[in-house]
Amino acid sequence: MSEKKNCFVIIGYGKKTSYANGKVRVLDLDETFSLLIKPVFDALNINCYRAIDKNLNGSIDKVMLQEIKNADIALVDISTLNANVMWELGVRHALKPSHTIMICEKEQMSSIPFDVNHFVIYQYAHSEEGIPFREVERFRQQLxxxxxxxLQLETPPTDSPVFTILENELKKDTNGGSTESFATIMGKAEKARKRKDFAAALALLDVAKGFALESMALKSSLSTIITQQALCTYQLKEPNPKQALLDALVILEELQPQQSNDIEVLGLSGAIHKRLFELENNTENLDFAIQVYSKGFNIKGDYYNGINAAFMLYTKASLFEADSEEWDDLKTQADFIRNSVLSAVLKLEKESSFLESKDALWVLLTAAEACHYKKNEAKMTEYEQKANDLAIKLNDTFAMSSYQTQKDKIAKLNF
Known part of the structure; x- marks a missing residue:
């Protein structure tokens, strides 16, 4: 007679707060365990328990680690993104190659971390009022x-990203490894992008992404790779500018721009929606661009996001009659951000090593744009000249061309 199997359930206890999608909700995770999880394992004659259900004598940490490691099955509920649960999930992935099942309350799925959102996660519905009866039946059957x-598989699939990477590294070593390093491929992609060979850049970035997905050490580079893929996609403008922008949005969605606090992701998302607005005059794109640009500025005072937030607010103001209440409110918001950005870039300019910084040219152009909004022609011209001198030194024609394009757009606004 085979020994009875066991399932260790990693889940928060009692009522926990969820902040998914900007909503504050309280979910009863004890109800999740008692209604959705335990009855399934009881019916399958599998011991099912949480740490709180065990008599934890001695070192709690030691016993917890033993349960995580030794359990035939670990079921992990990542709803509410409980810190202890996420840590214990990482420990399980590090110690066991298979038999880890992840579940999550479905609204939380929109904001779970990138590190786990591309693995299989079984979803269930849970409101503050409880779990609907039909959902109990549906989820129990699925689980x-x-x-x-x-349990019927003789060789269960590896569901741990740690063990998946180790297997891939072993295969790579057996096959003699790769011919080019990750850094070399990323360098080639950047050079291709700068010479506007976006198709070549995308091909190289696709290879780089494959590297990053297989290597724990490179996983932190995924966000950069994906933003570069989205950028090159819309710059390629194939099959047409609008479709390229829409394709770029699909790529960027992997980084969840609406939940992201990454200023690069927010800035790129804003840029795509800005261009969609210019193509279609759809105010939904305008409002989204304002939202993400403003968030990028508010989070870190980023001058790129800030100056673009100001521009989009001025753009929206220009849709209303001058001196109307709507026009005045939007212009006031834009003026505030503009002044904040100008203050920030002027501080950067005063730093001793400013001209050696990689962003120096864009900082000067941002100062010129902010002065343009203030209708301070003398200061605008002063910063344009500083920027032009630096652009000649750097042999950078793109920045000055982009600035002039933006300046032409500003001239058409009514503010």
Whole structure:
């Protein structure tokens, strides 16, 4: 007679707060355990328990680690993104190659970390009022099928990203490794992008992404790779400018721009929606661009996001009659951000090593644009000249061309 299997459930206890999608909700995770999880394992004759259900004598940490490691199955509920649960999930992935099942309350799925959102996660509905009866039946049936199917496999699939990477590294070593390093490929992609060979850049970035997905050490580079893929996609303008922008949005969605606090992701998302607005005059794109640009500025005082937030606010103001209440409110918001950005870039200019910084040219052009909004022609001209001198020194024609394009757009605004 085979020994009875066990399932260790990693889940928060009691009522926990969820902040998914900007909403504050309180979910009863004890109800999740008692209604959705335990009855399934009881029916399959599998011991099912949480740490709180065990008599934890001695070192709690030691016992917890033993349970995580030794359990035949670990079921992990990442709803509410409980810090202890996420840590214990990482420990399980580090110690066990398979038999880890992840579940999550469906609204939380929109804001779970990138590190786990591309793995299989089974979703269930849970409101503050409780779990609907039909959902209990549906999820129990689904979970029962998943567990039964998993236990019938002679060789279960590896569901740990740690062990997946180790397997891939072993295969790579066996095959003699790769011919080019990750850094070399990323360098080639950047050079291709700068010479506007966006198709070549995308091909190289695709290879780089494959590297990053297979290597724990490179995983932190995924965000950069994906933003570069989105940027090159819309700059390629194929099959047409609008479709290229829409394709770029699909790529960028992997980084969840609406939940992101990454200023690069926010800035790129704003740039795509800005261009869609210019193509279609759809105010939804305008409002989204204002939202993400403003967030990027508010989070870190980033001058790029800030100056673009100001421009989009001035753009929206120009849709209303001058001196109307709407026009005045939007212009006031734009003026505030503009002044904040100008103050920030002027501080950067005063730093001793400013001209050696990689952003010096864009800082000077941002100062010129802010002065343009203030209708301070003398200061605008002064910063344009400083920027032009530096652009000649750097042999950079792109920045000055982009600035002039933006300046032409500003001239058409009514503010």
């Amino acid at each position: 029962s099928q998943v567990v039964s199917g998993l």
